[in-house]
Amino acid sequence: xxxxxxxxxxxxxxxxxxxxxxxxxxxxxxxxxxxxxxxxxxxxxxxxxxxxxxxxxxxxxxxxxxxxxxxxxxxxxxxxxxxxxxxxxxxxxxxxxxxxxxxxxxxxxxxxxxxxxxxxxxxxxxxxxxxxxxxxxxxxxxxxxxxxxxxxxxxxxxxxxxxxxxxxxxxxxxxxxxxxxxxxxxxxxxxxxxxxxxxxxxxxxxxxxxxxxxxxxxxxxxxxxxxxxxxxxxxxxxxxxxxxxxxxxxxxxxxxxxxxxxxxxxxxxxxxxxxxxxxxxxxxxxxxxxxxxxxxxxxxxxxxxxxxxxxxxxxxxxxxxxxxxxxxxxxxxxxxxxxxxxxxxxxxxxxxxxxxxxxxxxxxxxxxxxxxxxxxxxxxxxxxxxxxxxxxxxxxxxxxxxxxxxxxxxxxxxxxxxxxxxxxxxxxxxxxxxxxxxxxxxxxxxxxxxxxxxxxxxxxxxxxxx
Amino acid sequence: xxxxxxxxxxxxxxxxxxxxxxxxxxxxxxxxxxxxxxxxxxxxxxxxxxxxxxxxxxxxxxxxxxxxxxxxxxxxxxxxxxxxxxxxxxxxxxxxxxxxxxxxxxxxxxxxxxxxxxxxxxxxxxxxxxxxxxxxxxxxxxxxxxxxxxxxxxxxxxxxxxxxxxxxxxxxxxxxxxxxxxxxxxxxxxxxxxxxxxxxxxxxxxxxxxxxxxxxxxxxxxxxxxxx
Numbered sequence: 001x002x003x004x005x006x007x008x009x010x011x012x013x014x015x016x017x018x019x020x021x022x023x024x025x026x027x028x029x030x031x032x033x034x035x036x037x038x039x040x041x042x043x044x045x046x047x048x049x050x051x052x053x054x055x056x057x058x059x060x061x062x063x064x065x066x067x068x069x070x071x072x073x074x075x076x077x078x079x080x081x082x083x084x085x086x087x088x089x090x091x092x093x094x095x096x097x098x099x100x101x102x103x104x105x106x107x108x109x110x111x112x113x114x115x116x117x118x119x120x121x122x123x124x125x126x127x128x129x130x131x132x133x134x135x136x137x138x139x140x141x142x143x144x145x146x147x148x149x150x151x152x153x154x155x156x157x158x159x160x161x162x163x164x165x166x167x168x169x170x171x172x173x174x175x176x177x178x179x180x181x182x183x184x185x186x187x188x189x190x191x192x193x194x195x196x197x198x199x200x201x202x203x204x205x206x207x208x209x210x211x212x213x214x215x216x217x218x219x220x221x222x223x224x225x226x227x228x229x230x231x232x233x234x235x236x237x238x239x240x241x242x243x244x245x246x247x248x249x250x251x252x253x254x255x256x257x258x259x260x261x262x263x264x265x266x267x268x269x270x271x272x273x274x275x276x277x278x279x280x281x282x283x284x285x286x287x288x289x290x291x292x293x294x295x296x297x298x299x300x301x302x303x304x305x306x307x308x309x310x311x312x313x314x315x316x317x318x319x320x321x322x323x324x325x326x327x328x329x330x331x332x333x334x335x336x337x338x339x340x341x342x343x344x345x346x347x348x349x350x351x352x353x354x355x356x357x358x359x360x361x362x363x364x365x366x367x368x369x370x371x372x373x374x375x376x377x378x379x380x381x382x383x384x385x386x387x388x389x390x391x392x393x394x395x396x397x398x399x400x401x402x403x404x405x406x407x408x409x410x411x412x413x414x415x416x417x418x419x420x421x422x423x424x425x426x427x428x429x430x431x432x433x434x435x436x437x438x439x440x441x442x443x444x445x446x447x448x449x450x451x452x453x454x455x456x457x458x459x460x461x462x463x464x465x466x
Numbered sequence: 467x468x469x470x471x472x473x474x475x476x477x478x479x480x481x482x483x484x485x486x487x488x489x490x491x492x493x494x495x496x497x498x499x500x501x502x503x504x505x506x507x508x509x510x511x512x513x514x515x516x517x518x519x520x521x522x523x524x525x526x527x528x529x530x531x532x533x534x535x536x537x538x539x540x541x542x543x544x545x546x547x548x549x550x551x552x553x554x555x556x557x558x559x560x561x562x563x564x565x566x567x568x569x570x571x572x573x574x575x576x577x578x579x580x581x582x583x584x585x586x587x588x589x590x591x592x593x594x595x596x597x598x599x600x601x602x603x604x605x606x607x608x609x610x611x612x613x614x615x616x617x618x619x620x621x622x623x624x625x626x627x628x629x630x631x632x633x634x635x636x637x638x639x640x641x642x643x644x645x646x647x648x649x650x651x652x653x654x655x656x657x658x659x660x661x662x663x664x665x666x667x668x669x670x671x672x673x674x675x676x677x678x679x680x681x682x683x684x685x686x687x688x689x690x691x692x693x694x
Contacts, residue, residue, distance in 0.1 A: 364556050366552070371545065371569065
């Protein structure tokens with residue numbers, strides 16, 4: 001036991017000090033720029049494709065059912081799985097990252113904006129339709145202005161997600177800071193690894209504050225336009241590469257698994273689900289006590305601020321990055337995968353739990369406090385039962401998310417479907433790889449569907465962004 | 467029991483005082499109604515009694531203890547002696563009625579005792595909750611979800627919770643404001659009967675002066691933060 005603690009401490013010690021030499025920091029500028037460029041370019045394409053699709057859905061264009069079905073199923077493929085596909089088809093580098101992000105976020109923007117458009121006030125739209133306006137006119141004069149505030153909120157949220165995704169698609173060869181991180185870890189250069197993690201946290205924090213700024217001054221979003229255009233131009237598709245890409249893609253058909261691989265599928269799926277469940281459990285168990293210290297109505301202000309910073313850091317580090325560090329330190333396996341998911345989930349859930357506690361109605365808590373009750377009993381008799389609904393919903397959402405994330409951490413050796421997928425890619429068995437992509441897709445789609453059904457049954461069907 | 471001497475309460479600098487030189491005594495077993503228009507200081511007075519609203523001048527004593535002088539642990543002990551009943555919505559609707567009633571005992575229970583009660587309640591604790599509910603006339607609701615109760619039943623649960631607290635005084639802030647007149651009168655009669663029977667001081671704010679005169683020993687009118 002003491003040995004194990006010693007090992008962990010020694011391991012953490014080996015990351016210090018970070019390599020902050022001017023030489024290394026300037027060498028990181030290019031990958032950071034690449035990462036930002038990938039996110040901006042991916043989102044640019046996603047908006048260019050997603051908004052018209054959303055308009056088509058909302059204006060009941062012919063074929064909209066097909067559009068909804070395709071977008072929904074694309075959303076069920078984790079971004080990193082898309083990135084692996086893109087790397088295979090387009091080759092290593094930012095072009096693959098941009099393509100993966102573009103596909104994933106086109107699906108997201110198309111579906112969510114479609115829903116927002118459908119929920120828009122009907123009367124002004126009817127008036128527009130009555131004038132015989134075209135779809136584009138209805139979008140420009142009705143749908144978009146009517147929902148502008150929600151579009152902006154969700155758009156900046158999507159960009160924040162794309163930024164995180166842009167970091168992790170790098171880990172499979174998509175370029176940028178993610179590729180740099182994998183390089184540092186594979187050469188066991190822990191000092192530089194820590195430097196990159198610090199840069200990641202700063203990057204995500206920067207994007208978060210950009211999001212806050214964009215909500216206050218929406219025009220700042222336009223800054224991303226030139227960034228995205230430049231990144232797109234630098235990674236413009238090559239004509240000769242296109243034929244090669246098609247050829248590679250065709251090589252994935254028909255997807256096929258050997259008999260013994262089919263026999264081992266249930267085990268792989270069980271492993272992936274175990275990583276997801278374990279990660280959610282670890283996350284929830286860590287998050288609950290921490291969230292009590294992060295809720296403004298429960299803890300002193302200075303403590304709340306400090307604990308929230310820690311949660312911000314845990315949230316800023318993607319599951320895959322936690323996984324990469326754990327794989328090098330703890331070793332490979334499902335446990336490392338679950339811990340990686342758990343640490344990131346604790347950051348997300350800690351914040352959401354704390355906000356749920358803060359949103360509890362005031363009167364019952366005041367009445368409990370008026371009986372002279374101690375703090376923990378007030379939590380147990382008041383905050384906890386009153387916040388139970390949101391707590392359960394947030395945790396279920398995280399579980400759904402973690403099914404995706406579990407396939408992602410599989411790539412680095414945590415096991416499950418993700419690991420099989422990545423191994424097939426590394427060995428150029430593209431037909432097997434595509435079969436595992438389909439399995440991943442089915443698994444995630446099923447878990448999303450089940451989660452949706454469960455929430456409806458519990459009567460807690462509201463959208464909680466994670 | 468409750469001694470209020472020249473109490474002044476001011477919210478924020480430069481604002482007119484919410485209470486201005488209020489003096490009032492309530493004896494054990496005495497029922498006093500506070501009437502007056504909205505904003506006349508009724509809620510401020512009730513909340514200053516248990517220390518949730520700080521006073522700018524004057525003095526408040528509860529069972530001889532100076533409210534302004536106690537903090538932390540001592541303030542909590544003082545609050546266990548004062549039961550508070552709000553207008554409505556002050557129960558935890560996801561808990562059972564028994565759990566809400568026994569929340570009145572939280573002030574005298576240790577943290578461990580409180581947590582244990584949520585997981586494995588003892589028979590004696592159930593009996594206490596049942597007795598309290600019997601005295602407010604809804605013993606059959608012991609195991610119900612609080613969210614299933616009507617507004618009048620919820621106020622009865624709040625009174626049962628106050629009884630479980632074994633208080634020296636009950637402070638009720640417009641406890642019948644959201645009930646229909648007939649039901650409201652029943653609740654007021656119940657509160658006054660219980661207070662007299664158990665020798666508890668009752669200070670209750672109301673809108674209905676006529677109703678107050680019918681049931682309370684004394685009616686005190688507040689206007690603009692002063693006793694008229």
